[in-house]
Amino acid sequence: MTADKPLRADAQRNREALLAKAREVFDAGDFFDLRFDDFARLAGVGTGTLYRHFPTREALAEAVYHGEVATLCERARRLQATLPAAEALTTFLRGMVEYMDVHKGLARTLATLMADRSGALAEGSRALEQAVADLVAAAVRDGAVRGDVDAGAVTMALHGIGAAHDRPNWRAEADDVITLLLDGLRRPL
Amino acid sequence: MTADKPLRADAQRNREALLAKAREVFDAGDFFDLRFDDFARLAGVGTGTLYRHFPTREALAEAVYHGEVATLCERARRLQATLPAAEALTTFLRGMVEYMDVHKGLARTLATLMADRSGALAEGSRALEQAVADLVAAAVRDGAVRGDVDAGAVTMALHGIGAAHDRPNWRAEADDVITLLLDGLRRPL
DNA sequence: TTGACAAGTGGAGATGGCCTCCATATCTTC
């Protein structure tokens, strides 16, 4: 799944260049304003090369997304290993908002792609979703959190936060959503 | 704002036909799979006519959206007038999920358009948002709900629910989000 | 009614982005 083909040296270089430029464009939030052809030139490769590496916009996004998701999942794992379950969950969710705030452009781009048909990002999403589910499950085992709601609800709310990234009062509202979620979860029923 | 121009009889008829067909296509969820030109033919008008009435896909969506939002706002107002504030809020939010469930295609289409840049739907959104804010404010006045969180958070969560419409376990998760939200709101702090 | 002007129509064709294709260049291996 990870080591498909050895990939030639120049190919590797081009792929890297594309990903690097993509991350940059993502963060700037210009991903959808840019002609895909122009993006190739921007990254210093030909159109054909771009398309061979990433057949669609979504595929490119997915590739960028992968790295980010890995980071976030890693973070979840570390928190779970070092903190009491309830605290780990709280810290993780608060951190997600912070993360989205810092990486506005990226969060926005990903949210848009999520909303669009596709499920192109499904694989990456699943990993993140699993991480959240694990955190919630641990908190439930601890008795810190009610066990009668689907952890998917938390993921759903997170998606909502990401999707609403152009609201003028985004940060405050996002923090409040997390607050409500956490307080709702704590309530024994 | 409402009575811009008298609009000729045939124009009115065409406009109506477009809106009717649009609503139909929306509900079927085919809105994005359809060439815009073909949509014109489907509605029985020429391309030019379509574009004169609705310069963009978004404009068309906005027009459809308007009717729906009006209905929902009306519902909010009625609930607020006839039920205790806390109950009105609960009923409204539960109803929103039910509504989105029944009108899957429409909810999905709108969510996609929201996520895309634009803010084309901003005006309609604002009305709905105001309705939610009013419901929350009333509940706060009643002392049934905490006053330290922005009502926008509720709207944000609702957006999330709409945006996540392709999740396999959507309905259950959506209901759970509402549950968490309401329980979080009830908690005195 | 009818004539004359305004309002609206529709679809052919320009525009421009997306993607393919292949002659050429670059790596790798023996």
Add this chain to the structure above:
DNA sequence: GAAGATATGGAGGCCATCTCCACTTGTCAA
């Protein structure tokens, strides 16, 4: 260092979007 494999890039085909205008339809005053 030669052969084969792998990758490149950008010219050009394709197709959805949108414009434009010669024509049709509605409206209204006389």
